Amino acid sequence: MEFERDFTMTIGGLGVAGATTFPVVNPATEAVIAQAPDCSRGQLDEAVAAARAAFPAWRARPVDERRQYLHAISARLFENLDGLKRLLTLEQGKPFGDAEFEVGGAGMFVQGTATLTIPETVNEDSAERRSITRHVPIGVVGAISPWNFPVILAFFKVGPALLAGNTVILKPSPFTPLTTLKIGELLRDVLPPGVLNIVSGGDQLGPWITEHPGIDKVSFTGSTATGKRVMQSAAGNLKRVTLELGGNxxxxxxxxxxxxxxxxxxxxxxxxxxxxxxxxxxxxxxxxxxxxxxxxxxxxxxxxxxxxxxxxxxxxxxxxxxxxxxxxxxxxxxxxxxxxxxxxxxxxxxxxxxxxxxxxxxxxxxxxxxxxxxxxxxxxxxxxxxxxxxxxxxxxxxxxxxxxxxxxxxxxxxxxxxxxxxxxxxxxxxxxxxxxPLAPFGGHKQSGVGTENGVDGLLEYTNVQTVVVRKA
Structure with missing residues (x-):
């Protein structure tokens, strides 16, 4: 399908216009192809509030239910593959075949993530006590995706974050926000309101997310220089961070x-x-x-x-x-x-x-x-x-x-x-x-902190909790 050229953010399950807009350019022609919503600080606060409100019920859902939601996300991506790939080519520049591979790959990665199991470890089971280590969701995740693969790299984050029981605020690059915004629109009737919020904006929006006290974890993909600033900003409330950074x-x-x-x-x-x-x-x-x-x-x-x-x-x-x-x-x-x-x-x-x-x-x-x-x-x-x-x-x-x-x-x-x-x-x-999606991916040295994909990547979206029961 072909998509109309109006774009809104998704906050609390609703379409929301930006306080202002900013232009998105086709890199092959240098022509402005659309205006994207520019999220205000107040609108980000609304997205955080929506994610926090949705978190208790989402966390409480059985993990098998959350798996089914991931399969529904994947199905919606495949249903709209043609229109999404054309939009991705317009804003990103990559050939149609590569754009189709990316959108389809995002669907496949979400499917693969849905097959992962969060482990639980029995540390001790004696006559005196039983000790179990489990993994619990962190809370609200801020996911910041780059312009080179704006769709598939977003779902490297969204899939495991949701499966682990977190709610998400996703911010695409200001260079390539349109396909991600359209996916947010397509998923509004798939996910409960507030579980996945998508906001777009200029250079100020990323720092607002990384320093926001209502966001518990940031997952960022981008340059090493920016990753260092993300880590510094996230220190304000000791946010958990996953940083997938540059390579040579x-x-x-x-x-x-x-x-x-x-x-x-x-x-x-x-x-x-x-x-x-x-x-x-x-x-x-x-x-x-x-x-x-x-x-x-x-x-x-x-x-x-x-x-x-x-x-x-x-x-x-x-x-x-x-x-x-x-x-x-x-x-x-x-x-x-x-x-x-x-x-x-x-x-x-x-x-x-x-x-x-x-x-x-x-x-x-x-x-x-x-x-x-x-x-x-x-x-x-x-x-x-x-x-x-x-x-x-x-x-x-x-x-x-x-x-x-x-x-x-x-x-x-x-x-x-x-x-x-x-x-x-x-x-x-x-x-x-x-x-x-079944194997961990991450960098050594200044190429990143933490991992994405596989069970290791899934556990990046959890906190470790050990439960000890003293037996009678």
Whole structure:
């Protein structure tokens, strides 16, 4: 279905207009496509009050009932997949196929989350006493989602928070609020009022949420710099926090790979979603014995990939999502030019409207250069030559980030032994970016605090409670 272009927040199960509005821009055309509601501080207070009022009854529902609500959320997403994907492409820029994968993936993740079980541990069951540790909901959760995957990353938070018995206030990025607001509208007759509230706003809304005394936990996905501010702000009332932050993931390529077979996989490991993925391969350490032929194969493949408006047939990579990030990507490219780095492909912004940057690949820039040390979050990839596996591991680990990493080899066992040396939350062998609602995902070092997904991620939305019964 096609959606009309009016957007309201969801507070206490009702559609609520913003105190004011702000424009939302299509990054492929730079045209304003809609006005989104701008939540006032008073309206946020109303959302918190609605969530707090709904919490006792939601917490009291049997967990199997809450599972059924999650399945109903998933069904509603799938029922409206076509309209939601088109709206997502308009505001985010990604091609229709990628947008469909994201919305459908959100539905699948909610289904998968519904299968998880909150554990209960018997610590002691003696003649004298029985001691049990259980997990209870925290209360009201503030969920803050980013602009690169605004739908699926929102439901990484909403699904487990609701299953654990919490109520939620969800805030999408001001760059991509529309699809999330529309989902809120679609779910108003699915969930009890106040269980899921969705508010949108500018830069001031995030800090209002993280410092609000009526919110008990914040789950945030975004940059490491912003994550540090979230953690600092949440300290006011010792909110629980989950922070899924930046990454500078390294891919290590061994000399035994089949060059022609692995080149497309390595390309998409770096450039899927236009490189705007926290777990994209942002540094590629290639063994010297295979560096030259693999470099050529990756560049040759890159030349076949179509960059353009996500709504146009055949587009495989869309624009950079917003002007702020677009300028940062161009700044990194300019820094490499000024530093004399060799470009194998790309290097200049495309002409015309839209935040388009061509696929850009660099040839072995220095390890200390910005393009290697910083997270690009755009369509730029440095290829880096190493003399040994040991050198690759050392260089991969010499980073403040530790989100994910990958190892590529014809020998999976050898690759696994190398991968286990990486200081990251997730290691992939011969693939990247595979996530599942059944396995925990989180970062080491400055890539985050806590985990999402799996039982570990579910328990992030609970407090531990030990109950001790003295027997007669």
């Amino acid at each position: 993931d390294a891919a290590i390529v061994l000399p035994d790979v089949d060059v022609n077979k692995v080149a497309p996989d390595l390309f998409w490991a770096a450039f899927r979603n236009n490189g705007q993925i926290c777990i994209a391969s942002k540094r590629m350490y290639i063994h010297k014995d295979v560096y030259e032929p693999l470099k050529e194969a990756i560049v040759d493949y890159a030349k076949t990939v179509k960059v353009g408006d996500g709504s146009e047939q055949g587009t495989q990579i869309g624009p950079v999502q917003n002007q702020q990030q677009y300028r940062r990507v161009l700044e990194l490219i300019e820094d490499s030019k000024q530093s004399g780095h060799k470009f194998l492909l790309g290097g200049d912004a495309l002409e015309g409207p839209g935040y388009f940057v061509p696929v850009t690949i660099l040839d072995n820039p220095p390890e200390e250069s910005r393009i290697v040390r910083e997270e690009q979050f755009g369509p730029i990839l440095p290829l880096l030559k190493v003399d040994s596996v040991e050198e690759a591991v050392a260089r991969a680990n010499a980073s403040d980030y530790g989100l994910g990493g990958s190892v590529w080899s014809a020998d999976p066992d050898k690759a696994l032994a190398i991968g286990e040396q990486l200081e990251t939350g997730t290691v992939w062998i011969n693939e990247t970016q595979h996530l599942t």
